[in-house]
Amino acid sequence: MPFGMVQLSPDTRDSGWENCSGYHSTNNTILGFSHTHLSGTGAIDYGDILVMPMAGEYYFDAGDEKNSDNGYRSRFNKEDEIAEPGYYCVNLLDDKIKAEMTVTSRVGFHRYTFPKNKPPHLLFDLQHGLGDNVIESSIKIISQNEISGLRRSSGWAKDQYVYFYAKFSKPFSNFRIIKDNTIQTQIDSITGTNIKSIFSFENLNDPLIVKVSLSAVNEKGAQMNMKREANTWDFDFIRQMALEKWEKELSIVKIKGGAIKDRIKFYTALYHSFIAPNIYHDVDGKYRGADLKIKTLSKNDSMYTVFSLWDTFRATHPLFVLLKPAFAEQLVRTLITKASEGNLLPVWELAANETGTMIGYHSIPVIVDAYIKGLQNFDYELALEQMVESSMQNHLGLDSYKAEGYIGLEKENESVSKTLEYAYDDWCIAIMANKLGKPILANKYFRRSLNYLNVYDNNVGFVRGKKFGDWVSPFNPSEVNSIYTEANSWQYNFFVPHDISGMINMMGGDTIFNQKLDELFTTSSKLIGRHQPDITGMIGQYAHGNEPSHNFAYLYNYIGKAYKTQNRVRQIMDDLYTVNRDGLSGNEDCGQMSSWYVFSAMGFYPVTPGQNIYTIGTPIFDEITINLDNEKTFIIKANNTSSLNKYIHTATLNGNNYSKSYITHEQIINGGVLEFKMNSKPNMLWGHSEDSKPKSLVNKKVVMNPTISAPSRAFLDTMTISMHCGTEGSSIFYTLDGSTPSINSNKYEIPLNIKKTTTVKAISLKTHYLPSYVETVIYNKLPYNVNIEYHEPYNQQYTAGGYNGLFDTVRGISTAWGSWQGFYGKDFFATIDLGDIRPINSVTATFLQNAASWIWLPKSVSFELSTDGINFSKIKSYNHNISLKEYEPTIIDFEQKIISPIRYIRIHAENMGVCPEWHPGRGNDSWVFIDEITIK
Numbered sequence: 001m002p003f004g005m006v007q008l009s010p011d012t013r014d015s016g017w018e019n020c021s022g023y024h025s026t027n028n029t030i031l032g033f034s035h036t037h038l039s040g041t042g043a044i045d046y047g048d049i050l051v052m053p054m055a056g057e058y059y060f061d062a063g064d065e066k067n068s069d070n071g072y073r074s075r076f077n078k079e080d081e082i083a084e085p086g087y088y089c090v091n092l093l094d095d096k097i098k099a100e101m102t103v104t105s106r107v108g109f110h111r112y113t114f115p116k117n118k119p120p121h122l123l124f125d126l127q128h129g130l131g132d133n134v135i136e137s138s139i140k141i142i143s144q145n146e147i148s149g150l151r152r153s154s155g156w157a158k159d160q161y162v163y164f165y166a167k168f169s170k171p172f173s174n175f176r177i178i179k180d181n182t183i184q185t186q187i188d189s190i191t192g193t194n195i196k197s198i199f200s201f202e203n204l205n206d207p208l209i210v211k212v213s214l215s216a217v218n219e220k221g222a223q224m225n226m227k228r229e230a231n232t233w234d235f236d237f238i239r240q241m242a243l244e245k246w247e248k249e250l251s252i253v254k255i256k257g258g259a260i261k262d263r264i265k266f267y268t269a270l271y272h273s274f275i276a277p278n279i280y281h282d283v284d285g286k287y288r289g290a291d292l293k294i295k296t297l298s299k300n301d302s303m304y305t306v307f308s309l310w311d312t313f314r315a316t317h318p319l320f321v322l323l324k325p326a327f328a329e330q331l332v333r334t335l336i337t338k339a340s341e342g343n344l345l346p347v348w349e350l351a352a353n354e355t356g357t358m359i360g361y362h363s364i365p366v367i368v369d370a371y372i373k374g375l376q377n378f379d380y381e382l383a384l385e386q387m388v389e390s391s392m393q394n395h396l397g398l399d400s401y402k403a404e405g406y407i408g409l410e411k412e413n414e415s416v417s418k419t420l421e422y423a424y425d426d427w428c429i430a431i432m433a434n435k436l437g438k439p440i441l442a443n444k445y446f447r448r449s450l451n452y453l454n455v456y457d458n459n460v461g462f463v464r465g466k467k468f469g470d471w472v473s474p475f476n477p478s479e480v481n482s483i484y485t486e487a488n489s490w491q492y493n494f495f496v497p498h499d500i501s502g503m504i505n506m507m508g509g510d511t512i513f514n515q516k517l518d519e520l521f522t523t524s525s526k527l528i529g530r531h532q533p534d535i536t537g538m539i540g541q542y543a544h545g546n547e548p549s550h551n552f553a554y555l556y557n558y559i560g561k562a563y564k565t566q567n568r569v570r571q572i573m574d575d576l577y578t579v580n581r582d583g584l585s586g587n588e589d590c591g592q593m594s595s596w597y598v599f600s601a602m603g604f605y606p607v608t609p610g611q612n613i614y615t616i617g618t619p620i621f622d623e624i625t626i627n628l629d630n631e632k633t634f635i636i637k638a639n640n641t642s643s644l645n646k647y648i649h650t651a652t653l654n655g656n657n658y659s660k661s662y663i664t665h666e667q668i669i670n671g672g673v674l675e676f677k678m679n680s681k682p683n684m685l686w687g688h689s690e691d692s693k694p695k696s697l698v699n700k701k702v703v704m705n706p707t708i709s710a711p712s713r714a715f716l717d718t719m720t721i722s723m724h725c726g727t728e729g730s731s732i733f734y735t736l737d738g739s740t741p742s743i744n745s746n747k748y749e750i751p752l753n754i755k756k757t758t759t760v761k762a763i764s765l766k767t768h769y770l771p772s773y774v775e776t777v778i779y780n781k782l783p784y785n786v787n788i789e790y791h792e793p794y795n796q797q798y799t800a801g802g803y804n805g806l807f808d809t810v811r812g813i814s815t816a817w818g819s820w821q822g823f824y825g826k827d828f829f830a831t832i833d834l835g836d837i838r839p840i841n842s843v844t845a846t847f848l849q850n851a852a853s854w855i856w857l858p859k860s861v862s863f864e865l866s867t868d869g870i871n872f873s874k875i876k877s878y879n880h881n882i883s884l885k886e887y888e889p890t891i892i893d894f895e896q897k898i899i900s901p902i903r904y905i906r907i908h909a910e911n912m913g914v915c916p917e918w919h920p921g922r923g924n925d926s927w928v929f930i931d932e933i934t935i936k
Helices: 219-229 235-250 260-273 316-323 325-342 363-372 380-391 398-404 415-435 439-455 500-506 510-522 552-559 562-575 592-602 665-669
Strands: 009-011 032-034 050-055 082-084 087-092 097-103 107-113 120-125 133-143 146-154 160-168 174-179 182-184 189-192 195-200 208-215 253-256 286-288 294-296 348-350 613-616 623-627 633-639 647-653 662-664 672-679 706-709 719-725 731-735 752-754 758-765 775-781 787-790 821-824 828-838 842-849 861-866 873-878 890-897 902-909 927-935
Touching (some): 009 087, 050 097, 087 235, 097 235, 107 219, 107 235, 120 208, 133 195, 146 195, 146 219, 160 219, 174 189, 208 219, 235 260, 253 260, 260 592, 316 325, 316 363, 316 592, 316 665, 325 380, 363 380, 380 439, 398 439, 439 500, 500 510, 510 562, 552 562, 552 613, 562 592, 562 647, 592 623, 662 665, 706 758, 706 775, 719 731, 719 758, 873 890
Parallel strands (some): 633 672
Antiparallel strands (some): 009 032, 050 120, 082 087, 087 097, 097 107, 107 208, 120 195, 160 208, 253 623, 286 294, 613 662, 623 633, 647 672, 719 752, 731 758, 821 927, 842 890, 842 927, 861 902
């Protein structure tokens, strides 16, 4: 059902990140039908309460995927499948069973037609789940056609409760409860972590109907949900109700004309957009809160779960604001409630659990976009307080972001992406504060919103990582690495949705920006660096299969070249969406991929959520009618539109000439007709004039941070330091004693030489501009030279600062890989030369484990010593007791005590090997990460 609690569908496998929905088209067997699923996320969970019918012999185990004869899984033909809104049907070939499913919001309906000559059985498997582990489960036999129970699990959601209540249309003749693979006799109730049950039936002359209702509160809640929503055995009636509900939802937008494949793509996309978030309260208003305690909603309110906000803030939530404003308002109240219960606004919330997945604090644009577009039936003063609270944390790089105006790679992974997305979210806070009459607060966050300037290097024309005050080198914009989130520099280079005009000026003006945007779509699609499966749907380096690039095709409008937006948007709709099983070019991500299509097919897109305009693209249907919530209609007409006739020649709004390449939210909800005349040739003048272009501008001038460059962080005798600022006409002032620089400090003119450990602080100033943040770098003088011979080269993505990076006195931290040296599929094996025979007390090598990122502690670490560099004596080999499954980032020091003077130290750390079978990266090489080597 639209936004339903129950997501009833088949599971074909139960592990691997690409199995996030439970179903994968490469599989030819079905494990069963579970009641909770996620719609195309990048991580795996749910798959709760699996039901599987069998006939004849029954099994407690699933069996092998390639041989379904030895378990309860069954072969099926994809040609036999029927899938439509609210209904699914498939033939299970092994036992010749017809399986059908339909739903209400909180109840799953199963109808199984068994063969006549074999005894029917029904399995309930509470061990089965998609990538999670059972914390506790239980099953209770209430009567001969009623059962109930609980599946509580830990996975992506660390503590998820799913209570269920099930009724059978016929009484079962026998049942068996299995705990830890052993049949329990004379038991009708049991708890444990590996529970399954088999129910057998006799004399089934009609199909068996099974109703399963869910609740996150308790079994009573599940029972009440069924009584309220599904107090019938009429499967076809429920199926018809589901179909009618979907028909009503999808009829919010009605289309005429266009190719049949485009109509299929459009309504499939609208269907996908209306799957999540999911209802998360019982019919009596009870729900499990973000603190995992049971709460009760106020009258007429609702609670939802599954907020994939890094994805859906871009188009899915703005689509709700336009098409389903009351629902959008409910979602805003849900976010505010969850913040009150769980301390902070959600980032990626799942089953009342904050998963902490992805970056930014993107509840904020969801709330602000709704507010700016007139949806204000919520406590917006409280919401603003919560926004500020989220933005003032000291985690995930925010401490550096607040103090220095950007995040350095040595402080936090994905530093550039986080800086850019925090800046946009901060602009949203500023907009909200401004609207609520709080100018001081607004100005603070408008200033913070310009922090994006500090990660742009105008020497290369790209956003780029910084480490210890200087640009990370070498630099290639096509390289995928830990500086960006599921992307490279190309795919984040234009992500400044709140200050597009400022970004254009930063890049050198309209002409240069136009060339750079053209290059995005025309340069080679080749990626270098680490493998990132999310980067798909490539046009040049534009990656439509992932979210950061989603508004880039619309940016031509901001420089008066609307025809280029029309060309690219139509190309994306035609080439990167199909009517086949692989019809999306990347993860659905709870509706975002589809919502992009819905907006774009209608002819406009919310480039900047939080601003009340939509940027016009190119409509693909002859006529689109939006049935607005206020009972008005907005109609978009585009006669003769096609893949060839994709260019807007002229336009009218309510009969008046319309030359703007954007439209306001108010113009749409007031109703009317926007009509385009389409042509196969671009009209370069439409949307070209200054007053026809959309605007996105932060009206403040700030100076970029200075960069401070040096050969390394550590030196032996003297070292030269240089400084630079990308803001033309600015001056740099610095101190070398750790004091805060000002206009009265030393003015930087020529490179500096330092001879001792020095704290360098610098600030950039320009008249009539706000000053930069203070940049601080500490350079350490070493007592004597240390040389290192690498017997295996380190990976160029993770250098710890290069050749001497392991001895620069900067110790790597668990949240950032920029200070670590990485070895992919190799051991760390190196010999250290101290330059002379020296009295050494100890040597320590420090290693990192971050299993989620394929980084494991070495199997063993051995130390060998020598005075001549030829004859080495092995002192000791160290092991550790950290589990491979320990996902919390872990740092271990391997320390070797040394008695006699030495000159050479050889360290060998053995790589763990390939990723284990249970790991999402199974079969791929793993990493060894080392930093620092400390010699005392």
